[in-house]
Amino acid sequence: xxxxxxxxxxxxxxxxxxxxxxxxxxxxxxxxxxxxxxxxxxxxxxxxxxxxxxxxxxxxxxxxxxxxxxxxxxxxxxxxxxxxxxxxxxxxxxxxxxxxxxxxxxxxxxxxxxxxxxxxxxxxxxxxxxxxxxxxxxxxxxxxxxxxxxxxxxxxxxxxxxxxxxxxxxxxxxxxxxxxxxxxxxxxxxxxxxxxxxxxxxxxxxxxxxxxxxxxxxxxxxxxxxxxxxxxxxxxxxxxxxxxxxxxxxxxxxxxxxxxxxxxxxxxxxxxxxxxxxxxxxxxxxxxxxxxxxxxxxxxxxxxxxxxxxxxxxxxxxxxxxxxxxxxxxxxxxxxxxxxxxxxxxxxxxxxxxxxxxxxxxxxxxxxxxxxxxxxxxxxxxxxxxxxxxxxxxxxxxxxxxxxxxxxxxxxxxxxxxxxxxxxxxxxxxxxxxxxxxxxxxxxxxxxxxxxxxxxxxxxxxxxxxxxxxxxxxxxxxxxxxxxxxxxxxxxxxxxxxxxxxxxxxxxx
Amino acid sequence: xxxxxxxxxxxxxxxxxxxxxxxxxxxxxxxxxxxxxxxxxxxxxxxxxxxxxxxxxxxxxxxxxxxxxxxxxxxxxxxxxxxxxxxxxxxxxxxxxxxxxxxxxxxxxxxxxxxxxxxxxxxxxxxxxxxxxxxxxxxxxxxxxxxxxxxxxxxxxxxxxxxxxxxxxxxxxxxxxxxxxxxxxxxxxxxxxxxxxxxxxxxxxxxxxxxxxxxxxxxxxxxxxxxxxxxxxxxxxxxxxxxxxxxxxxxxxxxxxxxxxxxxxxxxxxxxxxxxxxxxxxxxxxxxxxxxxxxxxxxxxxxxxxxxxxxxxxxxxxxxxxxxxxxxxxxxxxxxxxxxxxxxxxxxxxxxxxxxxxxxxxxxxxxxx
Numbered sequence: 027x028x029x030x031x032x033x034x035x036x037x038x039x040x041x042x043x044x045x046x047x048x049x050x051x052x053x054x055x056x057x058x059x060x061x062x063x064x065x066x067x068x069x070x071x072x073x074x075x076x077x078x079x080x081x082x083x084x085x086x087x088x089x090x091x092x093x094x095x096x097x098x099x100x101x102x103x104x105x106x107x108x109x110x111x112x113x114x115x116x117x118x119x120x121x122x123x124x125x126x127x128x129x130x131x132x133x134x135x136x137x138x139x140x141x142x143x144x145x146x147x148x149x150x151x152x153x154x155x156x157x158x159x160x161x162x163x164x165x166x167x168x169x170x171x172x173x174x175x176x177x178x179x180x181x182x183x184x185x186x187x188x189x190x191x192x193x194x195x196x197x198x199x200x201x202x203x204x205x206x207x208x209x210x211x212x213x214x215x216x217x218x219x220x221x222x223x224x225x226x227x228x229x230x231x232x233x234x235x236x237x238x239x240x241x242x243x244x245x246x247x248x249x250x251x252x253x254x255x256x257x258x259x260x261x262x263x264x265x266x267x268x269x270x271x272x273x274x275x276x277x278x279x280x281x282x283x284x285x286x287x288x289x290x291x292x293x294x295x296x297x298x299x300x301x302x303x304x305x306x307x308x309x310x311x312x313x314x315x316x317x318x319x320x321x322x323x324x325x326x327x328x329x330x331x332x333x334x335x336x337x338x339x340x341x342x343x344x345x346x347x348x349x350x351x352x353x354x355x356x357x358x359x360x361x362x363x364x365x366x367x368x369x370x371x372x373x374x375x376x377x378x379x380x381x382x383x384x385x386x387x388x389x390x391x392x393x394x395x396x397x398x399x400x401x402x403x404x405x406x407x408x409x410x411x412x413x414x415x416x417x418x419x420x421x422x423x424x425x426x427x428x429x430x431x432x433x434x435x436x437x438x439x440x441x442x443x444x445x446x447x448x449x450x451x452x453x454x455x456x457x458x459x460x461x462x463x464x465x466x467x468x469x470x471x472x473x474x475x476x477x478x479x480x481x482x483x484x485x486x487x488x489x490x491x492x493x494x495x496x497x498x499x500x501x502x503x504x505x506x507x508x509x510x511x512x513x514x515x516x517x518x519x520x521x522x523x524x525x526x527x528x529x530x531x532x533x534x535x
Numbered sequence: 536x537x538x539x540x541x542x543x544x545x546x547x548x549x550x551x552x553x554x555x556x557x558x559x560x561x562x563x564x565x566x567x568x569x570x571x572x573x574x575x576x577x578x579x580x581x582x583x584x585x586x587x588x589x590x591x592x593x594x595x596x597x598x599x600x601x602x603x604x605x606x607x608x609x610x611x612x613x614x615x616x617x618x619x620x621x622x623x624x625x626x627x628x629x630x631x632x633x634x635x636x637x638x639x640x641x642x643x644x645x646x647x648x649x650x651x652x653x654x655x656x657x658x659x660x661x662x663x664x665x666x667x668x669x670x671x672x673x674x675x676x677x678x679x680x681x682x683x684x685x686x687x688x689x690x691x692x693x694x695x696x697x698x699x700x701x702x703x704x705x706x707x708x709x710x711x712x713x714x715x716x717x718x719x720x721x722x723x724x725x726x727x728x729x730x731x732x733x734x735x736x737x738x739x740x741x742x743x744x745x746x747x748x749x750x751x752x753x754x755x756x757x758x759x760x761x762x763x764x765x766x767x768x769x770x771x772x773x774x775x776x777x778x779x780x781x782x783x784x785x786x787x788x789x790x791x792x793x794x795x796x797x798x799x800x801x802x803x804x805x806x807x808x809x810x811x812x813x814x815x816x817x818x819x820x821x822x823x824x825x826x827x828x829x830x831x832x833x834x835x836x837x838x839x840x841x842x843x844x845x846x847x848x849x850x851x852x853x854x855x856x857x858x859x860x861x862x863x864x865x866x867x868x869x870x871x872x873x874x875x876x877x878x879x880x881x882x883x884x885x886x887x888x889x890x891x892x893x894x895x896x897x898x899x900x901x902x903x904x
Contacts, residue, residue: 044550086892333779359782370780378780381773388766392781395766403763 030057032094033188033219034079034110039088041074048074049085050243056188061210061220063230063251066240067263067464069434072223073115075240076190080112081105111181112190117173119165126161129180144183151182155212170319171202178209188219195229196461199318200492200525207233225263225464227256228493239263264466272472272497274516275480280310282344283484284330284453289339291325291508299325301508303339307484309452312475314499314516315488318528322508323488324373327455330486331370332358343368343453359396369451371443373458373488375435379442382431386412386423389430390445415444419470436467443474454478457488472498492521506531550890562883569879573872581864588858595857596850606846606853608741608811611748612803613845616820616827617834618748618755619799622792623676624836625759626772628683632694634824635701636675636797638817640668640804642705644731645724645815648808649712652730660731664809665802672801673794675701680793684786698824705817712815723813733810744810749842751799756838768792800824833880851876 034056041049049071056062066072077083079090081102089096092108099105105112119128130144145161152159157175165173174194181189191210195203210220210233224230230237231251238248239262246262260268284307291300300322307313315323328334330341332353342350343366353361361368376382380389390408398404412426419440423433430438439459446454456475460468475498479485489495495502496519504511504527511527574585581588596606616633623630644664651660679693714722725731736742759765771778771788778785807819830848834840855869 331780332782357782357784358780359784362782372780374776377774378776381770381777383773384769388769391766392770392777395763401763402761403766 030059032056033058033092035091035094036075036079037089037091039075039078039085039090041071041078041083041085047243049078052088052240052243052245054238054245054248056219056221057236058219059214059217060235061214061222061233063234063237064221064223064240065225065227065230065237065259065263067225067466068436068462069242070240070263070464071243072240073192074243076112076192076221076223079105079188080110080190082112106184106186109185109187110190111184111186111188113174113177113181113192113194115192115196117177119173119176121166122164124162124164125159125168125176125179128165128176129161129183133184148179148183151179154216155182155209157209170197171199171205174198174206187217188221189213190221190223192223193225194222195224195226196490197319199528200521201529203229226491227259230259231256241265260465263464268465268469272469272494273476274498274500275476277308277311277479277500279482280308281346281482282306283309284486285340285342285344285350286326286330287340287342289326289329289341290337291322291329291334292337293325299508300329303505303508303510305503305510305513307453307486309482309484310479311500312479312485312487312498312516314495314502315486315505316492316495316502316524316528317505317511319490321505321528323457323505325508326505327370327372327457327486327488330453331368331455332356332361366453367449367451368453369446369449369455371439371446371454371456371459373461375438375442376431379446380430380438383429385429386416386421386426386441389441390415390448393445393449411445411448412441415441415448419444419474435462436464436470439463439467439471443471447474447478451478451483453484453486455486455488458490459487460494461490468494492524496521496524504528545891545893547889547891550888553887558887561886562880565879565883565886566876569876572879573875576871576875580868581862583862588862591858591861592851592854594861595854598857602853604739604741606849607745609853610846610849611741611745612807613823613827613830613849614752614841615748615803615806616800616823617830617841617845618752618838619796619803620827620831621755621796621836621838621841622759622765622768623796624831625765626768626789626792628680628772628789628793629691630676630679630694630793630796631691631825631828632676632679632697632797633800633827634820634822635694635698636672636800637804637807637820637824638698638701638705639671639675640801641808641815641819642701642708642804643667643671643801644805644808645712645721646708648724648731652725653728657730661733661809664731665805668805668808669798669801672804673798676793676797676800677790680790684789702817705815709815709817721815724808724815725813731809732813733806741811744806747802747806747810751802752838752842755799759838764788764791829877833877848873 032055036052036054039049039052052075064072064076074083078085079099081099081104084100090099091097097108099108120131123131126141126145126148129148130139148159148161151157157179159172159175159179165176168176174197178189194206198206213220222234234251236248237251237254237259239246239259241263256270260270287304289300289303293299303326315326317323325334329336330353336354341353343353344350351364351366353366372378381392387405387409390411391403391405394408395403409426415421416423416426421437421440423437430441433441443459459471459475463471475485475487487499496516499516501513502516502519502524503513504524506528509531511531514524570589577583577585577588595602597603616637620630620633644667647660647664647667651663675697676694679690679697682688682693683690709721712721713719733743759768767783767788770783771785775785808815812819826848830841830844834844851873855866855873858864859866859869
């Protein structure tokens with residue numbers, strides 16, 4: 027390692043946001059021509075640290091050096107001048123522009139705008155690294171993976187030698203991830219330096235040369251990827267011994283709970299979102315829903331929860347005595363009035379499941395505030411519930427009167443899931459329940475879902491991490507473009523088969 | 536490296552939660568700074584001693600029992616309108632129609648007083664005026680709310696335009712009702728009989744209005760803070776999709792809340808005509824429908840804080856009137872002073888939420904103030 031030269035050196039970097047210390051005296055070296063994984067739980071300060079490198083934030087104290095030269099980076103433009111480019115989790119592209127227009131946007135080149143020359147250079151870059159980008163294609167026509175590619179090319183076009191990717195695989199299918207990794211390896215061969223922020227351990231093992239671990243804003247250590255393993259990395263990240271196996275208790279006493287028949291749903295602008303979807307969810311099992319994002323998962327859950335107008339088909343709730351109750355055309359309150367206890371952990375936690383500016387108590391109240399005949403809302407019950415959720419799920423919060431927006435992603439999710447299971451549901455719908463959560467919080471959520479399953483709840487788990495779906499779920503329904511591509515049994519399911527089913531109906535080649 | 540860029544001169548960072556004592560300390564410092572700037576401007580522009588000008592302001596507001604009563608009456612009107620705005624603003628429904636909702640209330644009250652005065656018992660007349668003007672205000676706000684809930688029309692424009700409809704209606708009826716003929720004014724309604732006039736508590740003719748408005752303020756605070764409906768308003772304001780997710784009927788909440796908002800404005804119109812002014816003009820609300828919006832914002836939609844803010848604004852405007860006459864200063868000069876003070880009050884909120892870090896000479900710096 028000593029033979030290689032240091033591309034970036036960060037020394038004693040500290041950054042605070044109000045009372046929160048995001049980075050505390052972090053020192054980190056990044057070598058030329060390596061792929062470094064920056065590993066850490068949520069809120070461990072990975073993104074903040076890299077944002078300081080790319081000029082989004084400015085450190086409170088500490089020194090950054092590039093190629094041995096001390097520098098100050100106070101804007102993204104200055105970061106580019108130093109050859110640093112970052113690909114953010116949320117893409118920053120103009121939808122109605124073409125790839126080429128987005129790539130040259132903001133560049134101050136002499137002379138008039140020459141899109142042809144730009145397109146030629148973009149093709150050169152694409153050929154060199156194995157990208158697949160059509161410079162003339164509009165962004166709104168692109169898949170998530172293509173948009174990401176445009177972002178990467180944009181950074182390379184500006185001559186970046188040091189690329190930072192913030193959780194690049196969160197939005198990709200396994201096949202797309204493979205393609206991305208191939209490109210990253212080509213860049214390494216070309217002498218570029220790549221930093222990838224992630225908390226998926228198998229990806230760290232697959233792609234990176236070296237791992238650096240942060241925990242609670244502090245730098246914990248680094249090691250060669252080849253000399254470590256998932257267990258050791260997890261322990262460093264979490265700070266204690268963690269078991270990495272997801273439990274899958276044998277389903278018992280399963281009984282049909284939700285029956286969906288020939289469900290067809292169109293979005294507001296008449297785009298077909300679900301096409302003739304039929305399945306049954308059983309009490310006492312976890313039904314996984316797999317699919318590339320935007321394949322109708324959201325519409326499926328929202329139709330069951332009474333939030334999405336349905337074009338045709340039938341959704342019924344099956345009582346213990348076998349009688350069926352149609353949920354179609356009923357809003358959440360009407361469904362609750364039927365005596366159907368249906369809980370829903372939506373994808374958009376702060377935009378739909380919770381109210382960000384309200385405190386824990388008031389958020390607990392969302393489900394219960396109508397209770398009783400008084401005109402005044404009862405805050406005592408929700409307050410006790412908030413205290414219980416904080417205690418039992420180990421929510422890290424200054425108190426129950428803190429606005430939930432201030433909590434970290436994992437804690438927000440614990441509050442939401444805690445509230446949803448507090449009503450002793452018979453159906454629990456969850457969308458991307460562990461998205462953005464660190465290992466520790468993810469396992470808490472898996473445990474909670476398993477607990478509900480043991481209680482006989484019909485759990486529907488929409489997920490994006492195939493490894494987790496395969497380990498956690500009893501059955502997996504694969505969606506592809508709004509259609510059911512197939513339903514497979516969880517135990518014994520094959521990852522690549524499911525991956526193919528996600529991209530092609532039925533998974534045929 | 537071609538040029539070495541430097542650390543930026545000022546960083547702005549978000550503060551951690553601030554104690555209320557700290558927040559009030561910042562507010563007081565800002566007001567003190569505002570007065571200082573006002574003093575400098577006064578001396579520079581007029582050559583007068585700032586102390587005497589400030590004294591003039593206080594004198595204008597509190598100089599005699601009568602002045603204090605007028606101050607109370609004016610503050611009550613402003614407070615009532617601001618309180619009316621509170622529920623709609625909490626719901627993030629930008630109701631700019633306070634002016635029209637008040638005016639339509641004055642119109643209904645005047646109409647009932649003119650047409651039914653002495654024809655029915657006084658108590659019945661007053662009750663009818665009250666109900667009628669509250670209902671009229673509610674309708675004036677309810678129509679834009681219905682369109683918003685049904686077709687998602689822009690509430691700002693809609694409520695704003697309703698103001699002009701109300702003003703034109705009043706202008707039309709003033710011509711019909713004018714007395715004496717040719718004056719273009721309505722004059723005091725039922726001057727001889729006092730029919731429809733609110734009774735005064737002892738010799739204090741403004742006291743009833745003030746008490747009613749304070750009662751409404753407290754009720755509104757309780758409604759917003761503790762009732763189920765108040766909670767629904769807050770949820771709808773923060774996130775309509777969360778509201779739908781828990782089964783709150785957003786359309787219904789929007790309409791219901793605006794009926795309340797408009798109703799309180801209508802009540803304000805009733806109090807002005809039946810309680811104090813006993814006449815109607817197109818300028819009876821006099822822009823206070825809009826000033827109420829400012830009060831509501833400065834008080835951060837908290838009805839209790841609105842009491843202080845509306846009092847402050849009325850002191851400033853009454854004081855401004857005083858110094859413009861006693862020192863021969865232009866009314867615009869007073870507006871400048873009011874503007875400076877408001878500017879500093881708004882700025883204080885910035886300093887409560889954010890913190891500035893200045894670049895220091897040394898490398899090692901204590902980054903906390």
